[in-house]
Amino acid sequence: MQKWPGLAILAAVMSFATAARANRDVIAHVRDPANWAVQSGDYNGARYSTLDQINKDNVGDLKVAWTFSTGVLRGHEGGPLVIGDTMYLITPFPNVVMALDLARDQKIIWKYQLKQDPSVIAVMCCDSVNRGVQYAEGKILVHTADTSLIALDAKTGMELWKVTDDDPKKGATATGAPLVVKDKVIVGVSGGEFGVRGYITAYDLNSGYKLWRAYSMGPDEDVLIDPEKTLVLGKPAGKDSSLKTWNGDQWKIGGGPVWGYMAYDPELNLIYYGTGNPSTWNPVQRAGPDHKPIDQKWAMTMFARDVDTGVARWAYQMTPFDQWDYDGINEPILADLEINGYDRKTVSHFDRNGFAYTWDRATGELLVADKFDPDTNWATSIVMDKNDPNYGRPIVAKKYAPFETGMDETTKGICPSSLGSKNQQPASFSRLTGLFYVPVTRMCMDYEPFKVSYAIGQPFVGATLTMYPAPSSQDATGGLIAWDGAKGKTVWSKPERFSVWSGVLTTAGGIAFYGTLEGYLKAVDQRDGKELFKFKTPSGIVGNPMTYMHAGKQYVAVFSGVGGWAGIGLAAGLTNPDDGSGAVGGFARLADYTSLGGSLTVFALP
Template identity: 65%
Template sequence: MKTISLGLSLGVSFAAVAPALANDDVLKRTADPKQQVLQTVDYANTRYSKLSQINKDNVKKLKVDWGFSTGVLRGHEGSPLVIGDIMYVHTPFPNNVYALDLNDSGKIIWTYQPKQDPAVIPIMCCDVVNRGLAYADDMIFLHQADTTVVALDAKTGEKKWSVVNGDPKKGESNTATVLPVKDKLIVGISGAEFGVRGHITAYDLKTGKLAWRAYSQGPDEDMLVDPEKTTELGKPIGKDSSLKTWEGDQWKTGGGSTWGWYSYDPKLDLFYYGTANPSTWNPKQRPGDNKWSMTIFARNPDTGMAKWVYQMTPHDEWDYDGINEMILTDQKIDGKEQPLLTHFDRNGFGYTLNRETGALLVAEKYDPVVNWATKVDMDKSSKTYGRPLVVAKYSTEQNGEDVNSKGICPAALGSKDQQPAAYSPETELFYVPTNHVCMDYEPFKVSYTAGQPYVGATLSMYPAPNSHGGMGNFIAWDGKKGKIVWSNKEQFSVWSGALATAGGVVFYGTLEGYLKAVDAKTGKELYKFKTPSGIIGNVMTYEHKGKQFVAVLSGVGGWAGIGLAAGLANPTDGLGAVGGYAALSQYTALGGQLTVFSLAD
């Protein structure tokens, strides 16, 4: 989800890439598996490493090599970066940054400690997390909780420029990383629970000057869409495509925030991202499809103009934000090689699209318990083509009335939230950390006041019934067929990002705090180690002086761990997560630590 410490009672690489099209420095360094300069590992968001020194035969020999305390308690999402001989570590609010010398036992080279108004904390929806730093052109980029975007000199920590991207007084905040593309820095915004109007923005990489901003809803010129050239499922979206789907001027407080992950195809010169839930969470109060919330966008990074869109959950009734990562691969499907985009949505469907045209190729459930819709209509001759076929029983607005709908699967945090999946070109499988959780959802009428919660729903969450009793699975997914290949059961949701490697090993973390390594082909568990706190960070790997290391941030929190992170006890607080994950406190406690592993000599 986004991000509420609120106790709310409501929740591949590309062939033939032309380097001149992208940021040369980023392309060069992402091609070197010894380093990691982006949270997504590469522009394609594959989270795949070509390093193979650690493999499925020797991974059982992993040991803790060294560690580092961040000095901050709360949820630690994202991962460190490694550029040359320096590791860069970030923290949740207050968003401190550490540069550590890998040649000197992780000695601190410099520290950046921003001074932020703590008033931003109550408007961060599901913990004060931050999904990490990015690097380009000798600068480290940080998007702070208070929406200040900062460029730091990578060697000295000196601030090169900063710019304010939003207004916390209106409920705008940030939890996401950023994406350097060419001479631009792409950044998003959080705050749909406060009725913000979502947007994606590009700043000049060298100066921080605003280049363009595209809103998620509103007039065509605000959204940077061309009614005749921007398409959905191959057809022009038409004039005022967004305005026609909102009642009156509700689009002005319509949500659609952009707090997730961004990917980029240098060959097509398009970047991809998703938009979040419409505001309010009470669907009765906002009739219509509420475009373009819950939508995948493909945009030109130079101008911001949208080439195509696809709305996955029209008129959302469940908070199924569409912000999860877009993984870009080139594979054969329907008998021909195609540029693909694979997306595991909060709504429980795994989508595969042609990323050049936006054509919908696959849409299947990646957790069998998903019940709010029977399927996505794939009949191109149908009036409902591309739309989910909603089961009336699980609608949260029935016969024009607010109802307490029970047994909805998945819960609002989705079959997967922001925790990123990985892809291996060797197996052609996606490795997906998932939530196996259902909910009861009762909307109520709410009024908009700037800077105040604009939710209007009470939620209760619990493990999927008639299942394995746990709240998570870690699965391997065939994106071409839309099928689960294997699935590992977990006691709690898998809130950590996955990492696939050329060694045939896939890594992920668990909410109890285990770093796990499994066989990429079979899912067999090969190694596990319990770190000091629950893991919601993303596993990363790098090489230094000829030796491969694996690193992960521990620090329980995020939406699933908000009860622990913020000290909440009411079961419906944290948008319903506090009650659902109450047992987590029996297995882990707050922490903030980096743990680095290597093979035993």
């Protein structure tokens, strides 16, 4: 360093510049591996920890260190944060926020609960879940079911400011975790099954003042698309790229909700996220004026947006004219991959539709698009020839297209089901192996569209679904796979009895942790998927394992509390197989293995 003072100064300047383009407090806490400072582990969304005290050689010795009851039944998605000596967590509705003192036997430092109208539960699509809080600059940021965005004092739980993002009476709710970037709190909205026009909004971290909002569809000024500068597969989007792909004013109730995890690149100053299904699920009602398929941009889309302005840098639609409810909200993961002999800064995404996508994160160039679910049959492949006018589009198999079958007719044998080959539960990228570890579902469906009329605050679904195991699943309707993102290939696959509705955590100890719907926390070897540890928690796991260090000891923690879409039958007491859009019937056996709960289980070495 002393020989190269110029390089040292440049490195320091670049480090400061990068931090200044993020949130320096968040960056500082993320850099300390003792913390779990962001729901996704870091801005990359990789869910990878450099802690290695627990490793593949000793993980089999893990014991329960402590447990904590949340006091709430229903699905516990997301997970806690740890900043220093304090753990922060939030429950499903009624969204009780708590701070626990890790240095004093997990004493509850404070509790906060916003008084919400319980009628909001009726307009929450797939259980009354919440995917976590966020910490920044001494504040805890909370997005509650009724769309209130709240900043709390992290030390006292005192409310600092509160804004209302939308109105549940219109069908709008909030289930996603906020993300703090620079001086902004960024949140999305749920409600695609109620005709809510989805959006993402940036609020000022210190005041709650709304800075910008980008809708998922509509005029360019609403979607924050620059016709000349926003790229779509390397070309300018063009004027009104969304409006041209909707029939009349259907875009006003177009869906495209935003409720998944997000990622951020400080160097490019871009935030990445996916949009959900168009409304209604009935594709016949969304057809063009000539009764032909029409894309309905920008539902089912991966967006890259400038954080300061909200303007889209690029956009890519995974499932044009969606006919299967293949929500595109699944998390983006930023990684550096060698593709075709070149080092590329990429963003990868495992979509509900069964395809894994990798883009250049600066330009949106499509680098890889391959099936990570071998049963996927709604499309044969994605066109990768840049000279083909259909470049980047799926080749749809008409046999499995409900639009082709028609209204009030059933299309059978579609794979995957609307649950997706992977749903919202986040995958992980391990810097140790360079592989992605992906929780998967192996379910197919029959799909029958029916006519539905829009009414404010009423369900706007328009399809009946029946779900069942995929033909090749042998009744193992879920699993964990290791995926080579550069080659677009599965390295290994570990089957599970039910869909893996838990997120994945990888560590420098060579382990991948995940949970099962029966309630097991499992640890496997990242190299080959060999099971090294399992423990049955009190209820099914739909939360995301996380890890932290306290007083020199590494801990692994996970919520248990069955629910979410896969567990909605148990969570809501539903018995009709068609309820939960077919999930009740698809997971009928789950009641034989687990029941409702709401707890945090924390593990450590003896």
